[in-house]
Amino acid sequence: MRQLGIQLILIVGVLAVAWRLLISYGQKAIALRRLGLLALAAFAVWSILDPQIWNEIAGFVGIGRGADLILYGLVVAFFGFVATTFRRFRDLNNRYTRLARRIALDEVPRPGQVAPPLPPAPPTPPTTSTVKAADAD
Amino acid sequence: MDNADVWLVVPLYNEAAVIGDVVRRSRATFPNVVCIDDGSKDGSAEVAEAAGAVVVRHPVNLGQGAALQTGFDYVLSDPRMRYVVTFDADGQHQVHDVEVMLGRIRAGDVQVVFGSRFLDGRTDASLLKRLVLRAAVTYTNATTGTRLTDAHNGLRVLHRDVASRLQITQNRMAHASEIVAQIGAMRIGGHRVAYAEEPVHILYTDYSRAKGQSLWNTVNILAELIWR
Numbered sequence: 001m002r003q004l005g006i007q008l009i010l011i012v013g014v015l016a017v018a019w020r021l022l023i024s025y026g027q028k029a030i031a032l033r034r035l036g037l038l039a040l041a042a043f044a045v046w047s048i049l050d051p052q053i054w055n056e057i058a059g060f061v062g063i064g065r066g067a068d069l070i071l072y073g074l075v076v077a078f079f080g081f082v083a084t085t086f087r088r089f090r091d092l093n094n095r096y097t098r099l100a101r102r103i104a105l106d107e108v109p110r111p112g113q114v115a116p117p118l119p120p121a122p123p124t125p126p127t128t129s130t131v132k133a134a135d136a137d
Numbered sequence: 138m139d140n141a142d143v144w145l146v147v148p149l150y151n152e153a154a155v156i157g158d159v160v161r162r163s164r165a166t167f168p169n170v171v172c173i174d175d176g177s178k179d180g181s182a183e184v185a186e187a188a189g190a191v192v193v194r195h196p197v198n199l200g201q202g203a204a205l206q207t208g209f210d211y212v213l214s215d216p217r218m219r220y221v222v223t224f225d226a227d228g229q230h231q232v233h234d235v236e237v238m239l240g241r242i243r244a245g246d247v248q249v250v251f252g253s254r255f256l257d258g259r260t261d262a263s264l265l266k267r268l269v270l271r272a273a274v275t276y277t278n279a280t281t282g283t284r285l286t287d288a289h290n291g292l293r294v295l296h297r298d299v300a301s302r303l304q305i306t307q308n309r310m311a312h313a314s315e316i317v318a319q320i321g322a323m324r325i326g327g328h329r330v331a332y333a334e335e336p337v338h339i340l341y342t343d344y345s346r347a348k349g350q351s352l353w354n355t356v357n358i359l360a361e362l363i364w365r
Contacts, residue, residue, distance in 0.1 A: 097199050097308060101207045104195050111215035
């Protein structure tokens with residue numbers, strides 16, 4: 001029955017991550033992410049000073065050991081990282097595609113136009129192999 | 138009919154062995170062919186150019202969906218263009234089928250004609266391939282509100298008004314379903330887009346089989362569709 005507490009927290013965590021996927025990169029989202037990171041750092045420092053804190057919290061929400069609680073937290077955090085990274089990567093890919101497309105289209109003359117004249121070819125170097133390497137000795 | 142108002146858009150990736158013939162055969166009927174070279178490493182672009190196609194070169198490999206969108210952007214800059222044909226580079230598509238599809242769209246009552254392998258018995262596909270394509274089209278019909286028999290067929294004819302409204306973002310394989318979805322959701326002057334299907338003959342040669350998409354790709358297509 002005590003399991004219900006942690007189950008609720010985990011479900012809320014997963015849902016929060018899913019919701020994060022749907023919100024845009026607003027100022028608010030960035031600020032929230034930074035605040036979350038600060039809170040996490042503060043909590044990490046605290047747990048170094050007082051390792052027992054995890055066990056106490058675990059007991060409070062109804063999990064046997066603090067290590068299990070850390071594992072659950074990591075699963076949620078990792079899932080969030082995957083989701084955000086996926087989204088960021090996709091947006092980056094879209095920009096990169098548009099950029100490459102622009103370059104590709106700028107290089108060809110438009111239909112009905114003549115191609116711009118090619119620049120004159122550079123003079124061909126002499127193909128004879130009479131050039132000696134300097135200081136061959 | 139000199140077909141000056143038609144452009145063939147051909148995504149091209151490492152098909153140097155066949156692209157020359159494909160371009161020459163197409164240009165006998167359709168003089169306007171643009172190949173979008175998606176970073177081929179085998180000189181495909183040069184072969185296509187020698188055969189008389191316009192070649193737009195992606196500076197890096199982006200995927201077939203991206204190549205199609207680049208092709209649309211290019212042909213839309215030709216004011217004479219009325220119809221866009223998407224056509225494969227590997228020789229699986231027949232120019233004759235394109236002529237029939239164009240006849241259908243020129244009648245003026247539809248704005249899109251999709252090619253379908255499954256409307257007649259000409260295409261000889263394996264049972265497994267059939268099953269997979271059936272599953273794909275069932276999924277596409279369920280999610281896009283269209284009624285098609287073959288969603289992953291690369292042969293399509295689009296009216297200019299439709300091509301100008303498409304914005305393909307699925308670079309890799311899921312672009313076929315994405316095109317269907319966008320056409321299904323499209324409104325031109327407040328009206329849905331009218332579309333038809335025409336039977337086409339997909340020629341599976343040993344060459345295309347050797348290069349062919351493995352069926353594992355279906356898993357990837359579905360994954361790409363779900364996690365857009």
